[in-house]
Amino acid sequence: MIRSVLKKLAEIIIILVVLSFFVFVLLYIAPGDPAEKRLTSQGIVVTKQVLDAERERLGLLKPFLVRYGEWLFSVIKGDFGVSFKDDMPVAPKLYKGLVNTCILAFSSLMLSLSLSFTLGVASAVKKDGIFDHIVRIFSFVANSLPNFLISVLLMYFFCIKLDIFPVIAAGDLQGLVMPVLSLAIPMTGRFTRQIRAEILNRMNEDYVTGMKGRGVKNRYIILNVVRNSLGHIFTIVALQIGTLMGGSVVIETIFRWPGIGKLVMDSISARDYPVIMGFVLIMGAIYVVVNSLSDVLDRTLDPRISE
Amino acid sequence: MKEKTILNVKDLSAAYEDAEVLSSVNLSLKKGEMLCIVGESGSGKSTLLRTVCGDAQIKVKNGCVIYGDRDITKLKSCERQKVLGTKIGYIQQNPWGAFNPLRPYSIQFRETLKSHKKKYDAEKIAELFSILGLKDPESILKSRPYEMSGGMNQRIAIAASFILGPELLLCDEITSALDVTTASAVTDELLKLKKETEVTIVMVTHNIGIAANIADRIAIMYKGQIVECGERDKIINAPEHEYTKRLLADVPQLEY
Numbered sequence: 001m002i003r004s005v006l007k008k009l010a011e012i013i014i015i016l017v018v019l020s021f022f023v024f025v026l027l028y029i030a031p032g033d034p035a036e037k038r039l040t041s042q043g044i045v046v047t048k049q050v051l052d053a054e055r056e057r058l059g060l061l062k063p064f065l066v067r068y069g070e071w072l073f074s075v076i077k078g079d080f081g082v083s084f085k086d087d088m089p090v091a092p093k094l095y096k097g098l099v100n101t102c103i104l105a106f107s108s109l110m111l112s113l114s115l116s117f118t119l120g121v122a123s124a125v126k127k128d129g130i131f132d133h134i135v136r137i138f139s140f141v142a143n144s145l146p147n148f149l150i151s152v153l154l155m156y157f158f159c160i161k162l163d164i165f166p167v168i169a170a171g172d173l174q175g176l177v178m179p180v181l182s183l184a185i186p187m188t189g190r191f192t193r194q195i196r197a198e199i200l201n202r203m204n205e206d207y208v209t210g211m212k213g214r215g216v217k218n219r220y221i222i223l224n225v226v227r228n229s230l231g232h233i234f235t236i237v238a239l240q241i242g243t244l245m246g247g248s249v250v251i252e253t254i255f256r257w258p259g260i261g262k263l264v265m266d267s268i269s270a271r272d273y274p275v276i277m278g279f280v281l282i283m284g285a286i287y288v289v290v291n292s293l294s295d296v297l298d299r300t301l302d303p304r305i306s307e
Numbered sequence: 308m309k310e311k312t313i314l315n316v317k318d319l320s321a322a323y324e325d326a327e328v329l330s331s332v333n334l335s336l337k338k339g340e341m342l343c344i345v346g347e348s349g350s351g352k353s354t355l356l357r358t359v360c361g362d363a364q365i366k367v368k369n370g371c372v373i374y375g376d377r378d379i380t381k382l383k384s385c386e387r388q389k390v391l392g393t394k395i396g397y398i399q400q401n402p403w404g405a406f407n408p409l410r411p412y413s414i415q416f417r418e419t420l421k422s423h424k425k426k427y428d429a430e431k432i433a434e435l436f437s438i439l440g441l442k443d444p445e446s447i448l449k450s451r452p453y454e455m456s457g458g459m460n461q462r463i464a465i466a467a468s469f470i471l472g473p474e475l476l477l478c479d480e481i482t483s484a485l486d487v488t489t490a491s492a493v494t495d496e497l498l499k500l501k502k503e504t505e506v507t508i509v510m511v512t513h514n515i516g517i518a519a520n521i522a523d524r525i526a527i528m529y530k531g532q533i534v535e536c537g538e539r540d541k542i543i544n545a546p547e548h549e550y551t552k553r554l555l556a557d558v559p560q561l562e563y
Contacts, residue, residue, distance in 0.1 A: 206404030211415075213360055213399065213477075214467060215392030217422040218384075224407040224418075302409060304453050 012288045017072070019284045020277060024068050027273055034084045034271040035060060041085070041270070058084055071277060081274040085267070090274045094282060097260030101252070104259055105244050107176060108183035113237065116188045120195030125222055127200065135192060142189025151182035151254045168256045179255045183248060187240065194236050198229045231298040231305075238294035242287045311338040313475055313507050314359070319370035319380075321358045327368070328354045330531045336475070341501065341508045343518035345554065346528030352511045353400075355528070356477045360397050361387045374475075393423050396473035398464050400480040402457035405464035412463060413448040419467055428470075435466040438503070439496045458489035462496065469500055478510045482517065494521060515554050519543050527551045 035054035039046050055061050059070070074081060080090035116139075123135040158178060159167045165178050202208075202225045211221050249261030256262065260279060267275035299305050316334040320327065328351045336342060344352045358365050359372055361382060371378040379390065391397065398405065406415050417427050429444075436444040439462040452460055461481055468476060478497070482490035498521060501508055512518055518525050519539065526536040527550060535548040546552045 206399065206401045207407050209362075210397075210399060210405035210464070211407075211419075212388075213391060213397030214405075214419050214471065215388050215390070215422055216419050217388060220418040220422060224410065228407065228409055304408070 008292050012285070012292065015288050016281060016284050020072070020075075020281055021068065023277065023280045024064075024071070027276060028064055030271075032271045033060075034058060034273060037269075037271050038084055071274075075281065080278045083267075083275055084272045085270045085275075090278045093263060093275060094260060094278045097258065097263040098282060100257060101245065101248055101259035101261060104176065104179055104183065104252070104257060105241070105248055108180045108187065109237070109241070109244060111180060112184040112188040112191055115184075116191030116195055117233075119188075120192045121199055121222070121226060123192070124196045124199035124203065125218075135196070139189040139192040139196075142185050143193060144189075145186055147182050147186050148250050148254060150185050151178070151251055154178050154181055155254070175255070175257070179248075179251045179257050182251050182255075183244065187244065190240070191236065195229075195233055198232050198236075199225055202229050228302070231301040234294045234297050234301075238290045241290050242283075245283055245286065312336065313338045313374070315373040316355070316359075317370050317373065319355075319358065319372060320368040321354060321365050322368055323354075323364055324366075328365075328531055329358065331370070332531075332533055334526060334533060334536065336507055336509065338474075338507055339505050340523045341498075341510065341521060342524045342526060343522035344509065344511045344526045344528055344533075345513065345515045345518050347513060350528040351531040352513075352528045353479050356397065356479050356509065356511055359395065359477060360391060388422070392419065392468075392471045392473065394474055396468035396471065396476040398461075398468055398476070398478050398481050400484055402460040402464070402484055403452055405460065405467060406452045408453040409451060411449055411451050416448065416467060416470065420470065423471060425471070432466065432470060435469055435500070436463075438499055439463075439466055440492065441466070458485050458493060461485060461493055465493070465497060465500070469504065469506075472504065473506060475507045475509070478508060480511055480513065483513065490517075516558055527554065 033051075033055075035051055035058055036046055038058075039050060039054055044050065052061075059067060062070075071081065080094065082089050083093065119135050119139070123132040126132050155167060155178060158165050166175050168175070205225075205228075208221055208225065211224070245261075248257075248259060249265060251257070252259040252261035253265050260282070264276060264279040266272075267279070312335050314334075314336040316332055319329055319332040321329040332351075332355060334355075344355065346352045354365060358367060358380065359374075361380065361384075367380045372380050374390070374395070379387070379395075382390065406412065416432060420427050432448070433444040436442075436447065441447055441459070441462055447455075447459075447463065452463075455463070461484075465481075481497075482493055485493060494517065497508070500506070510518070510521070515525075522539045524537060525539050525542040526533050527542065527548060528534070529548075529550045535542060535546065535551050542551060543555065546555055
């Protein structure tokens with residue numbers, strides 16, 4: 001047990017180092033100069049001298065590997081550095097954004113999971129009935145619509161035409177509704193289809209015939225099938241979390257939700273490398289940890305899956 | 308033995324989608340007898356049992372199956388749920404097919420009994436287990452099917468069928484996935500239980516050797532039809548149909 005946990009931890013660390021190196025390379029070769037961006041945004045006339053001084057101050061003149069090494073060591077010490085944009089420490093910025101993004105992601109995940117679980121199981125049980133057809137059409141449409149389109153449509157109807165919700169989500173509860181729906185609708189479509197397919201697939205297992213042969217009531221059969229599907233459903237959800245965080249970048253920008261996605265969009269246009277690197281590291285860690293947890297959960301629910 | 312008919316299959320034709328599997332099958336079962344249906348793979352013997360159980364994939368084209376005074380192929384699913392288990396039991400070939408592999412037997416026994424509004428009776432289960440040669444019922448009930456061998460699972464499946472006290476038990480090649488010694492042990496135990504409960508058993512098998520050992524009557528199925536049906540001794544000693552003769556000629560003999 002302890003050995004496998006340690007193995008998993010080592011795996012996570014290696015993945016994160018490789019990931020951060022890769023992103024560091026990409027940022028290095030990407031066009032745009034953080035020093036120039038900063039000076040222009042401060043309204044300073046950019047001359048070669050000023051620019052060089054600023055580059056020197058931000059440490060941009062050091063060789064690539066030295067820069068990466070310094071960044072890596074300070075991160076290991078728990079220091080994410082300071083923002084190129086405003087000299088504020090990166091960690092609190094990321095933390096505040098992350099909290100807001102988690103609120104958004106978690107709310108939409110819960111909403112879409114509870115909806116799609118009910119719809120998916122019910123439509124699988126009543127396969128080919130009217131309800132199943134309606135659910136299939138809904139899930140197909142919802143899954144096909146990209147979330148930025150849904151968010152614009154929702155914004156048009158609920159924020160502008162009906163004026164029920166604010167256009168700019170200020171980080172409060174009322175502002176949360178529209179971004180949550182924009183994320184949850186396509187996700188619900190996807191989950192519903194996947195859960196329905198999974199339940200239908202499991203309904204064909206031999207033991208279902210066996211239970212029917214003993215006249216076991218339908219609700220017990222469904223209970224058994226759902227219980228056996230949980231591991232797979234958790235895996236689907238875990239894989240979706242990465243997409244959810246990525247998708248929230250767009251939604252946060254559209255609704256101006258003060259999450260980590262909006263923070264990183266602003267940082268990309270300002271070429272604020274320390275913030276971008278911190279974001280990549282945190283997202284990578286979340287993705288890897290959630291997937292590892294879902295593996296563990298899968299194995300606990302179905303011990304036949306070997307290590 | 309009373310000569311009361313318990314199940315009557317009349318002129319039954321059935322199909323999976325368009326492929327007809329059973330054509331004009333006639334069969335009647337007397338209470339308390341052991342009927343073996345023998346035939347090769349694809350001859351329709353399992354389909355016959357599944358039709359009686361009301362498998363949704365099988366479409367009945369013609370004929371009926373009379374149980375009691377009703378055609379059970381026309382039952383609604385909630386009516387069928389009440390009949391299956393308590394009146395007609397069904398055990399399938401796959402030893403892991405009776406139970407959800409991931410949940411303890413005790414919970415699954417409870418669910419089975421609750422479905423028929425019966426009480427969980429640990430003593431009765433222990434009694435059945437001991438007839439079936441299963442020792443330490445408590446620890447077995449706590450364990451989960453995937454941890455058990457095929458033979459054990461098939462015995463527990465038999466116990467789960469008998470706990471409901473069915474009048475008629477349909478066994479679909481229940482020993483063909485087991486090794487020879489386990490298979491004969493399971494068959495012997497089943498016969499022991501049959502003696503105690505006087506249940507009527509239909510046993511589907513492709514092995515005429517098993518049928519010759521345990522059956523009262525044997526029905527031979529070939530290409531979706533029952534080509535020959537009669538007392539065991541008559542079928543074994545004086546077969547009439549060509550296919551039956553071939554089956555008997557193909558029984559392997561031990562040679563030194």
